[in-house]
Amino acid sequence: MDISFKNGNEKFNYRVCAVIINEGRILAMKDGRSPYYYLPGGRVKIGETAEYALLRECEEELCAKPGIIRPLWLNQAFFTEDVEKIRFHELCIYFLTDISKTDILSRGDKFVLSENGEEHLFEWLPFEKLKDEYFYPTFLKKDIFNLPEVFTIRTEIEEKIIDEVKEWIYSI
Secondary structure (H helix, E strand, O other): EEEEEEEEEEEEEEEEEEEEEEEEEEEEEEEEEOOOOOOOOEEOOOOOOOHHHHHHHHHHEEEEEEEEOOOOEEEEEEOOOOOOOOOOEEEEEEEEOOOOOOOHHHHOOEEEEEEOOOOEEEEEEHHHHHOOOOOOOHHHHHHHHOOOOOOEEEEEEEEEHHHHHHHHHHHO
């Protein structure tokens, strides 16, 4: 069971993401439901470590078994998802991921894979072009240029809901 629950129009997720970098580019993906790019990864299941969840998700989505170099960020995100308009409170651990022992680079700049009948488009996006892409998480558009050396906790609150989140936090 995924560590995720919904309450009305609000949803909590505990996720992991793979930060896969090669020659100034990051591997991003999108599916038929989402018009935006995002990173490979997914929800952590109950009883599963974040590291194991990352490796499982990469095997499911990328059909590859990468290695983990190190965790980069724990991001606390508060946002409204663009497609279903659900308000999210999401905890996501981003891992710098090693693909040197996989065939991912040989697949080209763009490639398509299927997972449970759903197609995923993968694309290597240059760092300097992220600012112009429809890409989440938005903090990576800047932070990709300066990866932390130590595991860092950060908070990302979507601008249009900042006041609502602050009001909710201070009412506790």
